[in-house]
Amino acid sequence: MMTLTTPSLRPSFAHDPSLEARLKGLSRLSGVMTFTGFGGIVMLLGPSALADFSEVDLAVTRVPLPIVLVGVFCAGMALRHWVLRRVSQLEQRGWELLLAGRPEAAIGSLEVAVSAGSDRSRIRSHYALTLAWLRQGDYERALALGEETHHLPRRNRDSRVCDAQVPALMATILALYGELEDARKWVGRIRRPMFDETDHALLAQAVMLCREGRDVDAVRRIQRTAREDVPEMDVGAVAVIHAFARSRLEGQLVPLKPGCVLPERPARASQYEYLACEWPELAAFLRGEDAPAPVLDA
Incomplete structure (x- = not known):
């Protein structure tokens, strides 16, 4: 019979509430930074953007405000990319553990991915989490998660x-x-x-x-x-x-x-x-x- 194979596994992720909180907090911070920094891009589109705004003292030098805000925007985008990459790693780890027949270990990684991922990632992680609870034999929880997944924003x-x-x-x-x-x-x-x-x-x-x-x-x-x-x-x-x-x-x-x-x-x-x-x-x-x-x- 063809059965699920067990790949080489890295150390498992337990469900870490602090990791979940950190990722959610960093995700919100990246949103604030990109929203604030976008104003710098708008300022730079003006015909005399750099001449019309004061400079910001950065201790070692003085930089026009629009340039500072553009830097904040770029930093926010980089932070968002890092958070999504981390969530993607957790989601992938959850799938690896499911394929290895270890649903109880997969649940921790998938719960963090569900809470901190993008819309698309959240749907995939919800589905994987539903599958993990089914393989734990918890039909009630799996059904509840499946219903929730079905009604997530599309x-x-x-x-x-x-x-x-x-x-x-x-x-x-x-x-x-x-x-x-x-x-x-x-x-x-x-x-x-x-x-x-x-x-x-x-x-x-x-x-x-x-x-x-x-x-x-x-x-x-x-x-x-x-x-x-x-x-x-x-x-x-x-x-x-x-x-x-x-x-x-x-x-x-x-x-x-x-x-x-x-x-x-x-x-x-x-x-x-x-x-x-x-x-x-x-x-x-x-x-x-x-x-x-x-x-x-x-």
């Missing part, structure tokens, strides 16, 4: 995250929770960006089919998608659901389609326990037990 929006990944993640969480009707509504909100071949709805729909006892349909739905079109963060979970559905076919033959995820029992079942928090049959499968088919309502 300035500088990332259409892949806003229109595809967030609705797909909400549908998956609800399906794992057993709320299949609500999950279907979120699947209906998925809008795949142009030229994007990724099958964002795959995991949610496979889970829904399994929870309805339609294991053959679940296997066929998964095998309909080529391996390269499975979302990177879903590969391991899709393989587990594939293996689980095939284990319950009760003699029905569904040939393996070349190029799909491999239907083997996961080597590290504990890595996927979050899928089974509200799903006893899948929990039994992950423990290596033969789980009976669920009893469905008439």
Whole structure:
């Protein structure tokens, strides 16, 4: 089975409230500096800008006020760039930890990135934080964060995250929770960006089919998608659901389609326990037990 790999990791970032406060404070300071300094640029546009304004004593020399303000503007822009770079590092670190199967360590970095990033970065970090809480098995918190992410302002929006990944993640969480009707509504909100071949709805729909006892349909739905079109963060979970559905076919033959995820029992079942928090049959499968088919309502 293809599983998530563990990259070489740097020391982890714990959630540091002081770091969060510093980054937010520096972000506000950079805004004040650029706003104030912009006045210097306006002054320099005048026909006799330097002659009309007094000079500022900088101890070692005297400099016209517009030049000083332009310097403040440049310093503010440089500070803003540094803050955004730092936030980007925290966001990247969060994703690395998620890929390594360490969601509890990812949460600290992502919470800081959510609070101090730009609009675009905040949306990506919100999505990653939702995914991290799902992988911690905290469906309630993941759902709350997913709703919050869905309603964030769409300035500088990332259409892949806003229109595809967030609705797909909400549908998956609800399906794992057993709320299949609500999950279907979120699947209906998925809008795949142009030229994007990724099958964002795959995991949610496979889970829904399994929870309805339609294991053959679940296997066929998964095998309909080529391996390269499975979302990177879903590969391991899709393989587990594939293996689980095939284990319950009760003699029905569904040939393996070349190029799909491999239907083997996961080597590290504990890595996927979050899928089974509200799903006893899948929990039994992950423990290596033969789980009976669920009893469905008439």
